[in-house]
Amino acid sequence: MPQTNGKNKNNNTNTYIIMKPYIKYTWSLLFSILVAGIPIFAQTESADDSYATPKTAGANLSLEGGIAVMWGNPGVEGTQTFVGAMAAFGWRINERNKIQIEAGALKANDGGGHNYYTPGSNNTDLDYFAVPLLASYSFYIPLGTQKRWEVRVGPAAGLYMMKVDAGAPHNSGSRHVKSNDTDSTFAYGAGTGVTWHISKHLYLDAGYRYLRTGETDYTLFDRKVKFDAMDTHTLNVSVGWKF
Secondary structure, eight states, rough: OOOOOOOHHHHHHHHHHHHHHHEEEEHHHHHHHHHHHHHHHHTOOOOOSSSSSSOOSOEEEEEEEEEEEEEESSSSSSSSEEEEEEEEEEEEOOOSSEEEEEEEEEEEOOOOOSSSSTOOOOOBBEEEEEEEEEEEEEEEEESSSOOEEEEEEEEEEEEEEEEEEEEOOTTTTSSEEEEEEEEEEEEEEEEEEEEESSSSEEEEEEEEEEEEEEOOEEEEEEEEEEOOOOOEEEEEEEEEEOO
């Protein structure tokens, strides 16, 4: 739920100013740890010319893209549906382990009913643009003798950014006024999915992920608005190319 009480606004704003640099440092540190851990994972098992790791020499890399639908409550009554796309760059270290850097772009509209612009009048509608930037690890369980099907599970963490666009009729009624703001926070969660290797280069993936984001703060029409931490549930379907 959005909170706009004055006492808490000052405390939350000061806390966010203090914590914002650490959010960025946390993302950088997480990325560095994953990159540094690649040689360790790579030594545990070599590529075996399978569907998952078709290259026996060099890194088994992949590019992946697809559609995503996310459900979450970004600060209003009721769950909102975000729709968008995702992309990922991954390193399949061996048959069991993979790390990825992921990015998404999703949008939702809550249909209005807020009074951020005109006090006492619920005439403000909000658009949400969410951009998660995540690092993820997946542990794979091959299925069948050919190992073309796999089940995966693993954690994810990173930076979650959200832009809020607010629109409302002007007091005179002659035009439409707008206001927007962007904030970022830390996010973490876990997911699972199923992968089908169509060939040694092409694959399909379908997955689910739970992600919890931290609190965010916005200034809309000169009013401070605080959104609570959000629990999100995402379903995605994507196609990937291994090289």
